[in-house]
Amino acid sequence: MDIISILNLIIPTAIFAATPLIFTALGGLFSERAGVVNIGLEGLMVMGAFSGIVFTLLFESLGFGAASPWVALVMAMLIGAIFSLFHAVASITFRADQIVSGVALNFLAVGLTVFLTREIFGRGQTDYISERIFRENILFLSDIPVVGNWFFSNIYPTSIVSLVFVLVVWYVVFKTPFGLRLRSVGEHPMAADTMGIKVNRMKYIAVMLSGALGGIGGAVYAITTSANFSGGTIAGQGFMALAALIFGKWNPLGVLGAALFFGFAQSLSLSAQQIPALANVPQVYLLIAPYVLTILALAGFVGKAEGPKAIGKAYEKGSR
Amino acid sequence: MKLIKDTAVKLAIPLIAIFFGFFAGAIIMLASGNNPIAGYAALIDGVIGDAYVFGETLRMMTPLIFSGIAVAFAFRTGLLNIGVEGQLIVGWLASVVVGIVFDLPMVIHLPLAILAGAIAGGIWGFLPGILKARFQVHEVIVTIMLNYVALHVSNHVIRNYMLASGQRTDFISPTASLTSDFLAGLTDFSRMHWGFFLAIAACVIMWFILWKTTKGYELRAAGFNPNASSYAGMNVKTNIVLSMVISGAFAGIGGAMEGLGTYGFIQILSSFTNLGFDGIAVALLGGSTSIGIFLAAFLFGGLKIGAANMQAGANVAPELVEIVIALIIFFVASSYLIRLILNRLQSKKEGK
Numbered sequence: 001m002d003i004i005s006i007l008n009l010i011i012p013t014a015i016f017a018a019t020p021l022i023f024t025a026l027g028g029l030f031s032e033r034a035g036v037v038n039i040g041l042e043g044l045m046v047m048g049a050f051s052g053i054v055f056t057l058l059f060e061s062l063g064f065g066a067a068s069p070w071v072a073l074v075m076a077m078l079i080g081a082i083f084s085l086f087h088a089v090a091s092i093t094f095r096a097d098q099i100v101s102g103v104a105l106n107f108l109a110v111g112l113t114v115f116l117t118r119e120i121f122g123r124g125q126t127d128y129i130s131e132r133i134f135r136e137n138i139l140f141l142s143d144i145p146v147v148g149n150w151f152f153s154n155i156y157p158t159s160i161v162s163l164v165f166v167l168v169v170w171y172v173v174f175k176t177p178f179g180l181r182l183r184s185v186g187e188h189p190m191a192a193d194t195m196g197i198k199v200n201r202m203k204y205i206a207v208m209l210s211g212a213l214g215g216i217g218g219a220v221y222a223i224t225t226s227a228n229f230s231g232g233t234i235a236g237q238g239f240m241a242l243a244a245l246i247f248g249k250w251n252p253l254g255v256l257g258a259a260l261f262f263g264f265a266q267s268l269s270l271s272a273q274q275i276p277a278l279a280n281v282p283q284v285y286l287l288i289a290p291y292v293l294t295i296l297a298l299a300g301f302v303g304k305a306e307g308p309k310a311i312g313k314a315y316e317k318g319s320r
Numbered sequence: 321m322k323l324i325k326d327t328a329v330k331l332a333i334p335l336i337a338i339f340f341g342f343f344a345g346a347i348i349m350l351a352s353g354n355n356p357i358a359g360y361a362a363l364i365d366g367v368i369g370d371a372y373v374f375g376e377t378l379r380m381m382t383p384l385i386f387s388g389i390a391v392a393f394a395f396r397t398g399l400l401n402i403g404v405e406g407q408l409i410v411g412w413l414a415s416v417v418v419g420i421v422f423d424l425p426m427v428i429h430l431p432l433a434i435l436a437g438a439i440a441g442g443i444w445g446f447l448p449g450i451l452k453a454r455f456q457v458h459e460v461i462v463t464i465m466l467n468y469v470a471l472h473v474s475n476h477v478i479r480n481y482m483l484a485s486g487q488r489t490d491f492i493s494p495t496a497s498l499t500s501d502f503l504a505g506l507t508d509f510s511r512m513h514w515g516f517f518l519a520i521a522a523c524v525i526m527w528f529i530l531w532k533t534t535k536g537y538e539l540r541a542a543g544f545n546p547n548a549s550s551y552a553g554m555n556v557k558t559n560i561v562l563s564m565v566i567s568g569a570f571a572g573i574g575g576a577m578e579g580l581g582t583y584g585f586i587q588i589l590s591s592f593t594n595l596g597f598d599g600i601a602v603a604l605l606g607g608s609t610s611i612g613i614f615l616a617a618f619l620f621g622g623l624k625i626g627a628a629n630m631q632a633g634a635n636v637a638p639e640l641v642e643i644v645i646a647l648i649i650f651f652v653a654s655s656y657l658i659r660l661i662l663n664r665l666q667s668k669k670e671g672k
Contacts, residue, residue: 111642
């Protein structure tokens with residue numbers, strides 16, 4: 001097996017595995033850049049996966065046809081944003097510990113979605129959706145030799161959308177007044193307040209954006225990968241997105257790189273058996289690679305990862 | 321006078337949070353077309369209805385007490401140990417390994433197996449501790465990542481070295497077992513085991529370490545104000561590491577309770593046990609005190625066992641209790657809201 005065919009095997013799987021991570025980690029980026037830790041990304045993905053499947057089923061039955069999953073993605077985005085308000089109200093207005101509130105959000109998401117699944121479908125999992133989003137070739141670009149094979153043929157449209165989102169988020173965070181305000185709130189809320197920025201309003205917007213993107217991330221995973229929803233559909237992808245956010249040093253382009261790398265590790269762990277050089281490496285090393293690398297990155301062995309200065313603290317007006 | 325009032329508020333917050341949690345649960349049941357009174361009646365019946373379910377509740381409490389103590393102990397030192405889940409898994413694995421591999425008389429074998437769990441959990445807690453002390457890495461992220469490492473490594477070890485039929489290891493030898501025919505007989509053949517009394521002992525030990533020893537004073541001081549305790553000549557870095565190790569050891573013993581008591585083996589885990597994450601809820605509701613943890617573990621352990629009867633007796637999906645638990649955490653964490661309400665009520669009374 002030569003190197004090209006190995007890459008043919010791995011790269012599309014890596015991009016595919018990275019897509020939900022990219023969406024969710026970009027969401028976490030908004031929230032953490034505004035100084036709100038979001039351990040609840042996992043729960044937001046669960047909520048998104050549930051809404052993605054339920055609304056796809058609903059729109060299918062209403063006769064939306066192939067558009068159903070796309071409309072469901074929008075619904076998952078809205079529901080994720082609304083659901084994230086739990087985290088926002090608790091941690092911003094009521095000054096709850098952001099990490100505790102995030103943990104509670106994860107509990108609540110799993111409890112609520114499985115409860116609703118049982119109430120609606122009478123068992124622990126939903127029906128399977130029939131209108132899925134499938135791999136497609138991108139016009140013209142897929143004809144480019146080699147590279148076209150890797151990046152533009154047989155790719156999920158959602159992956160392309162996630163790449164566009166990376167650029168949009170990068171532009172918004174670093175090139176617009178909104179992004180400047182967002183970052184100032186996360187770095188030094190008192191200074192931001194003095195300059196007339198409404199600190200808590202910015203934090204609310206940021207947390208809701210993280211809910212919206214986390215919702216999309218979960219829905220993309222459910223619609224493209226599992227095609228139904230149960231309590232075990234989202235098992236750790238949210239935490240891996242959090243890892244990608246930190247490994248990517250709270251920068252959209254870094255997040256893209258980290259997510260692709262984690263996706264790469266995941267796809268390696270799945271397809272290692274077919275690659276002679278890796279067939280004898282125990283799968284466990286590839287499974288734990290993303291987590292170990294994140295720890296090493298935090299410890300400064302792989303480039304120091306430093307978060308926003310005022311992260312994790314509730315802002316009280318007039319306090320020092 | 322003010323002291324009494326503070327204590328009263330401290331006691332009132334978890335009680336009000338529990339009330340809000342159950343109240344919200346009732347609304348959800350109403351909204352989904354169930355009868356909340358029948359639902360909660362079935363729930364209570366499923367906790368204290370007969371000897372069997374009560375024994376199961378006490379069995380469920382056992383690891384929850386340990387994981388609650390683990391979270392609370394770190395919390396007292398100003399650390400948030402989200403990694404109890406992972407520490408619990410490695411402790412579970414280590415205790416089962418010792419329980420299977422060695423052939424010793426019970427007086428040595430059983431303590432050795434529990435100790436193995438404590439050591440494994442302690443090592444898993446040492447890693448985030450040393451990274452925090454040495455490189456100022458935030459312990460929350462490291463412990464989350466280590467949870468996954470623990471899960472995958474444990475599954476790898478079971479799959480490759482200890483696999484028996486049915487995706488799990490062999491049973492531990494009886495000399496390392498915590499199971500008790502006496503307790504099982506007392507509770508209509510529930511899986512209650514001696515670990516419950518170890519859990520009570522652990523509550524006492526936590527109280528003793530934190531409030532009756534010099535080291536415990538130092539640990540709490542580091543939690544209150546690391547700068548002041550450093551200025552007073554205490555070694556904050558050592559205390560951080562020590563606290564994480566002790567916390568991890570408690571979590572590891574919690575895992576050993578499952579391995580040596582409830583199951584007698586460890587299976588390949590497809591997802592987390594959630595015992596460690598529930599420990600966060602237990603510690604938080606219990607206000608990080610020994611008695612509070614015991615009572616909170618009873619509440620959450622009871623909810624988890626009683627949920628099955630909710631399904632059977634009132635046709636309410638058992639996940640309702642997960643929602644109630646999550647909401648209780650939200651309300652306890654948002655104690656600012658409850659304080660605000662209490663203050664309003666207070667000032668209204670004074671105004672009259």
